Amino acid sequence: xxxxxxxxxxxxxxxxxxxxxxxxxxxxxxxxxxxxxxxxxxxxxxxxxxxxxxxxxxxxxxxxxxxxxxxxxxxxxxxxxxxxxxxxxxxx
Amino acid sequence: xxxxxxxxxxxxxxxxxxxxxxxxxxxxxxxxxxxxxxxxxxxxxxxxxxxxxxxxxxxxxxxxxxxxxxxxxxxxxxxxxxxxxxxxxxxx
Numbered sequence: 001x002x003x004x005x006x007x008x009x010x011x012x013x014x015x016x017x018x019x020x021x022x023x024x025x026x027x028x029x030x031x032x033x034x035x036x037x038x039x040x041x042x043x044x045x046x047x048x049x050x051x052x053x054x055x056x057x058x059x060x061x062x063x064x065x066x067x068x069x070x071x072x073x074x075x076x077x078x079x080x081x082x083x084x085x086x087x088x089x090x091x092x
Numbered sequence: 093x094x095x096x097x098x099x100x101x102x103x104x105x106x107x108x109x110x111x112x113x114x115x116x117x118x119x120x121x122x123x124x125x126x127x128x129x130x131x132x133x134x135x136x137x138x139x140x141x142x143x144x145x146x147x148x149x150x151x152x153x154x155x156x157x158x159x160x161x162x163x164x165x166x167x168x169x170x171x172x173x174x175x176x177x178x179x180x181x182x183x184x
Contacts, residue, residue, distance in 0.1 A: 001123070001124075001127040001132050001133070001134045001135070002134075002135050002136070002137075003135075003136050003137055005123070006120055006123055006124075006136075009119060009120075009123045010116050010119050010120060010123075013115065013119045014112065014115055014116060014119070022116075024106065025102065025106050025108065025113075025116050026116070026120060028102050028105050028106050029098065029102050029116065029117060029120060030136065030138075030139050031105075032093075032098055032101045032102055032105065033093075033098065033139075034138075034139065034177055034180060036093040036098075037177070037180075037181060038180050038181055038183075041093055042093070043093045043098070044093065044094050044095070045094075045095045045098070045121060046094070046095050047121075048095075048121045048124070048125065049169075051171075053181055075182055076181045076182055077173070077181075078140070078171075078173040078177065078178070078181055079171070080140075080142075080169075080170075080171030082168060082169055086125065086128075086169070087166075087168065089125065089129070090128060090129060090144075090166075090167055090168065090169070091164075091166045091167060
């Protein structure tokens with residue numbers, strides 16, 4: 001499934017909008033979520049799951065190819081945690 | 093940010109009613125769940141991908157009581173952040 005499949009589904013479900021308008025709204029949804037995450041805010045979608053940004057400290061890593069030790073800089077990573085509702089609907 | 097806050101923001105930014113914004117947001121997540129149930133890979137450009145992983149069952153232990161428990165097989169969605177969003181989160 002790609003973004004265009006999602007847009008298609010929204011377009012079919014929602015009468016009175018062109019496909020272009022449906023695409024713009026889906027894009028807005030993604031943008032709003034992305035902006036919240038960029039601010040470091042957690043995004044909680046009930047009965048789906050939550051996206052949260054976690055800060056990782058710098059650490060020493062290794063280049064698996066050459067074996068050379070190098071420092072992995074501090075960074076923020078995004079994690080998704082499926083909700084209990086989603087987990088049980090995937091495992092009936 | 094919760095789902096209802098997301099809906100409010102989408103309604104405002106897209107200039108549509110709250111009811112319609114709610115339908116679009118719910119339709120979008122319903123479609124993601126349906127794809128996960130079909131064990132289909134979901135690719136959303138500049139956001140990320142969801143991939144389903146299946147686990148076999150195993151016998152585990154209740155760490156508190158030491159009691160043996162059967163853990164049934166399960167499938168869970170995994171999220172991998174897309175490049176665009178990964179950079180956004182790190183302020184690049």
